[in-house]
Amino acid sequence: MSRRETLSILAGALATAILACVPFLFGDYGLSLAINIVSYAVLATAWSLFSGPTRYVSLATVAFFGIGAYTTAVFAETLPWPAVLAIAAVIGVVVAAIVGLSTLRLSGVYFVIFSFGLAELVRQLVTWWEVNKTRTLGRYVFTDITAAQIYWQLLALAVLVFVVGFLIGRSRLGLALRAIGDDETVARHTGIDTTRAKVALFVLSTVFMTLTGAIMAPRWTYIDPAIAFNPVVSFTVLIMALLGGVHRLYGPVLGVVPLALLFEFLLARFPNHFSIMVGLVFILIVYAIPRGIAGLVEQAVRRPA
């Protein structure tokens, strides 16, 4: 392990320790803002875990997030909390495996199209099930989980996603994925089972999204399919990851913090024009900073040398 890696691990541990104190330092508003930021940090980092190295744009974040949230809504009252999280993760894995196995052996565009409508598909299926079988639309989520506990769970998940991302970067899988991102044909010719590598990583990244949804669900107390599968979430995660920069593990977080604050402000001031403004911000990012803040930082560091 190089000196630089040791330093970043220490910095990460220190940051986690400081962040764990947030519930004691700030009031309710500060805590809810922090929950928002950490949940998006997990989602954006998990998103770029797969989409960063492979360059396959996934538009399905909220499909998995929503699956997690709904699992909590259905099972939270009857099952112990760890069991709820486990069920959510399993459902997420199964859906991700179906999507991955059917599309990722083909070229990237099939994956994008499939992921584009996936949230809408799951939303309609859940709606259909609720209307026809349980005869309700919308559920109440009653748990005794406090906001601070949600925050700590999310923080633990964030640490986990970083550790997993760090380990992948050092593993054969990570090397295989970078090769796929550079040139998939070459990667296949050097003997990499590209489909298996892609599916494995896609499944892994979606597990984090599903768990985030499951953990976040008690925040709402009431959810229906339109809330749980809100396409704006997929979009927001995508913007945040891109602004931060997807080619570095720490990149997405750099995008999450400023944009979460900006969106908080925009939602409060312009609730009816939110998606217009977010769309404009997004287009601006795609054109002006294609390599994200992480890319800008690296450029600035490299220049004096």
Added chain:
Amino acid sequence: MLLEVTLSGVTLGGMYALVAMGLTLQYGVARIMNLSYGELLIAAAFAALWFYSGLALSPLLGLLVVPPLAFALSYAIYRILLQPLVRRAKTRDALEVDSILATFGLLFVIQGVMLAAFGGAYYSYSFLSIPLHIAGATVAANRLLALVLAVVIGLGLYLALTRTRLGTAVRAVAVDPVAAQLVAIDVRTASALAFALGGALVAAAGVLVSMFLTFNANLGVVFTLKALVVVIMGGVGNLLGALIAGLVLGLVENYVAVFVDPGLTLAATYAIFLLVLLVRPQGLLGRSSR
């Protein structure tokens, strides 16, 4: 009953085919994966609604006005928003990723404008909703008219692409942009025209759809998805394939809606999509080049 369902399925399928033809022009020729495509359809539907209930004019007049406007708008979008990406992209894959991202942003802008203007409510208007009796089945006149117009527009497009010089140039770009340049085809202009033509087609489909379907500001995404599925199913860049695949999708969807459950139509779309991916990913009439 079966005949009625089939007839309305064919109408819907005709709309899907028209929408997919436009998308296959945009994706196959201009190489832009346009995720905001369906938003233009909904915008055109709102325009037709405004023609009918705001100006008390026939939506058919809208068919003369709205598609040319959409053509101009799409042309501007391509020249201003997308051409910088085309210039920046080093490979076709890079352009694909960039265009997906840019048009995904555009989707939220257009949808946001429509939501701010019309809210999330469903709209429809009653135009020519006269029952017609054909061979024992009952069809609304507006559906039949929409189908006939879709056929006329689709046929016109097909002839324009196969019988004119410009159409041939556009098809040549779809086959191979580099080789097209070698035989003195202006690839940029051809791409911009194809993109704009795609926009005009989807707007025409929007006007037609508004005559017999209820719609709201959120529905664009679903149309985009269905158009994408039809394009893949028919084979990218293949007009005839888009026509057949569109009809198949419309029919299957209508059968599922009537005989199984209307809440499962999108699931039916996805089932077809999965089947295509597993059995014939290059599309019904596509070549297995990629």
